[in-house]
Amino acid sequence: MKRSLIKDIARQRIARLLRFADEVVSINPEIARDCVEEALAIAKRCRVRIPRFWRRRICKKCHTLLKPGVNCRVRLRKRRSPHLAVTCLNCGYIARYPYK
Ligand SMILES: [Zn+2]
Numbered sequence: 001m002k003r004s005l006i007k008d009i010a011r012q013r014i015a016r017l018l019r020f021a022d023e024v025v026s027i028n029p030e031i032a033r034d035c036v037e038e039a040l041a042i043a044k045r046c047r048v049r050i051p052r053f054w055r056r057r058i059c060k061k062c063h064t065l066l067k068p069g070v071n072c073r074v075r076l077r078k079r080r081s082p083h084l085a086v087t088c089l090n091c092g093y094i095a096r097y098p099y100k
Contacts, residue, residue, distance in 0.1 A: 006046060007046055007047075007048050010042050010043070010045075010046035010048045011048055013039075013042055014039045014042055014043055014048070014050060014054075015051075017035045017036070017038055017039040017042075018035065018036065018039050018050075018054050018065070020035055021033075021035035021036050021039075021065040022057075022065060022067065025064075025065045025067050025070060025071065026067065026070045026071075029064065029071065029090070032064070032065050033062075033063055033064055033065070035065075036058055036063045036064070036065050037063055040058075040063065056086070056095070056097065059072075059088040059090065059091060059093055059095070060093060060095060061088065061091050061093035062088065062090050062091040062093065064088055064090045064091070066086060066088060071088065071089045071090055072086055072087060072088055072089055073086070073087040073089060074086050074087075075087070076099075077096075081098055082098065082099055082100070083096045083097055083098045083099060084096065084097045084098075084099055
């Protein structure tokens with residue numbers, strides 16, 4: 001099988017897993033985390049990148065799918081360089097993303 005085809009299938013599976021995780025995270029966080037772990041494993045195995053949109057919604061520390069108002073807190077910080085602070089309410093990890 002062609003490598004590009006394998007990567008294409010991998011991307012589709014990752015998207016499907018993350019969409020599913022997004023749907024169930026407020027009902028069953030454990031299943032959502034399993035889906036994220038699986039998506040990350042596929043990404044690693046098939047050497048494909050997780051789209052930026054999703055990458056920013058996965059806690060780097062505990063791999064929880066972050067959903068504002070459910071399991072993460074999003075705050076704009078203006079001190080020093082302006083950034084977006086996303087706090088994971090599961091493990092307390094704070095991800096910071098600069099913005100302009
Ligand atoms: Zn976390």
